[in-house]
Each structure stands twice: as structure tokens, then as C-alpha cells.
């Protein structure tokens with residue numbers, strides 16, 4: 001292995017210059033992973049030192065940011081995940097239809113008025129909490145895709161899983177996020193439409209109540225009720241995606 | 256493409272990850288079907304909303320200094336060991 005010193009001299013490579021632009025993204029993601037600023041800082045530092053040490057393993061021409069994220073994810077799994085996170089059991093039968101309808105009904109001006117926002121009055125903290133409430137694997141794909149803008153292929157690379165798994169997690173993760181956002185919107189009255197929100201599942205109806213300090217941390221993904229709803233992807237993990245079979249090369253190009 | 260397919264792959268379409276032909280099929284469907292067009296518009300707004308509200312905050316300045324120090328210390332340690 002070439003040492004850090006050698007490639008720095010040989011290639012005139014300045015690690016800090018190359019890696020520092022990603023510190024904000026890394027830190028934000030680390031914070032969502034650890035949910036604590038001290039752990040997040042330690043995680044970023046360890047990631048940096050590993051990246052510095054193993055820079056010769058980085059393949060020129062590939063995405064440096066994705067490479068840093070991959071190191072961070074591996075470090076996180078080794079250091080933090082085992083002790084802190086317990087697996088979340090979720091029933092994936094979706095009741096997507098009803099949620100979609102609620103969003104549509106409550107977002108009547110969105111198309112006419114490009115400046116209007118879904119859940120306009122919702123606070124940033126509520127959105128963050130909603131994302132934090134997702135099970136770890138689903139939170140990660142949503143974060144990497146929607147916040148960090150990685151392609152499916154890059155996410156598959158970072159998380160060491162097939163592209164089909166990324167897609168199925170993204171599908172479910174986004175559905176869960178939509179659902180959680182809606183529950184917040186209903187609970188705290190952020191939905192603007194005066195029309196009462198009709199949910200198909202009675203269990204999901206939440207009575208409006210005053211927000212207690214610190215509340216919301218306990219936001220949970222509600223398990224959908226079994227019913228006559230269409231189950232889109234009942235099987236876990238590997239999501240047989242019909243388009244994938246056609247021509248993977250063409251279907252999943254980066255950029 | 257029918258509405259059912261559109262619902263299944265709407266996220267992947269909006270991410271531009273369906274591949275050229277499917278992306279085109281999808282767009283043609285949207286041009287003909289108001290429901291799906293609306294569905295796609297709302298989904299796209301939702302993505303924007305989440306992205307905007309989850310904006311990336313700057314990392315703390317002390318962390319940046321700490322990282323720079325750590326890399327320098329690591330380099331010095333390495334040089335000394337040679």
C-alpha cells in the first residue's frame with residue numbers, strides 16, 4: 001500500500017482540499033445516523049482519517065463523495081450500530097391509496113401556485129423527526145437519494161447492496177415518510193384545507209392535541225392495518241423490478 | 256403504460272432512473288392522463304419539500320479545525336515512524 005505521504009507528494013494531492021467540501025454533507029448524515037452531535041463528530045473524524053490513510057484505494061474517476069460516504073457507513077456499522085440500534089419490525093402492506101388521496105385533497109393549490117408548499121407550516125424539525133423515525137436502512141436510502149442526491153447505483157455502492165434493494169427501500173422509505181409527514185400534519189394542524197381528513201383506516205386517526213415539549217421524538221412508523229388495500233410489495237428486500245430485467249446497463253445509467 | 260404501472264414506478268421516473276424508453280412512455284402517459292399528471296406533480300413537490308426542509312446545515316467550525324488537526328497529527332505520526 002502506498003502511504004498517504006507518498007501519494008501526496010507524487011500526485012500533489014491535498015487531502016484537506018479534496019475532502020473538506022464534503023464535511024457538511026458528511027456531518028449532517030452522520031448526525032442523522034447517530035442522532036447526537038458528539039458521536040457524529042467522532043464518526044466524521046474517523047471517516048476522514050480512514051479516507052486519508054486509504055486514499056490509494058480510491059479509484060480515480062469514481063465519485064469521491066460516494067467513496068467517503070461508503071467509508072462512513074462501514075465505520076458506523078462497526079462502531080455504533082451494534083450497540084445502539086435494534087431492528088425495527090414493520091409490516092409492509094401499504095395503504096398507499098388512502099394516503100395519496102389525503103395528500104391530493106389537501107394540496108389543491110400546488111399545481112396552480114408553484115410557490116405554495118405541501119405542509120406549508122410544518123417545521124423543519126418535524127420533517128427531520130419524520131425521517132429519523134424511519135427504520136435505519138430506509139432512512140439511509142431516502143437520505144442518500146433525496147438529500148444528498150446520489151444515483152441509485154452510487155447508493156448501491158455505498159450500502160453494498162443490489163440496485164433492486166435500493167429501489168425497494170426507496171419505495172417503502174418514501175411511502176413511510178409520506179405517511180409520517182401526514183400524521184404530523186394532521187396532529188398539529190398543518191394541513192390547511194378545512195375539509196376533515198378522511199382516512200381509510202380508523203386506527204390511524206389521531207385526535208388533535210397540544211404538543212408537549214420534546215414530544216415527537218417518539219414518532220413512530222405506524223403499522224398499516226390489513227385490509228382490502230393493494231399490497232404492492234409484500235415480499236421483503238429483493239424487489240423484482242420488471243424494468244431491471246430488460247436492460248440493466250441502459251436502465252440504470254449514472255448521470 | 257397504464258395508471259397502475261405509473262403508480263408503481265413514479266418515484267423512479269421522477270428520479271430519472273427508468274431508462275430512456277420507459278421515461279418516454281411515462282411522459283406520454285402523463286400527457287394523456289390528468290390523474291397521473293397530478294400525482295406526479297404532487298410527488299415531485301413532496302420531494303422538493305423534504306429536500307428543502309432537510310437542508311444541509313454547515314458542520315460546526317470546531318469540527319473542521321479538529322479534522323485538520325487530526326489529519327496533520329496523523330501525517331506527522333506517519334512520518335516519524337518511517
Ligand SMILES: [Zn+2]
Nearest residue numbers: 257258288291
Ligand atoms: Zn394514468
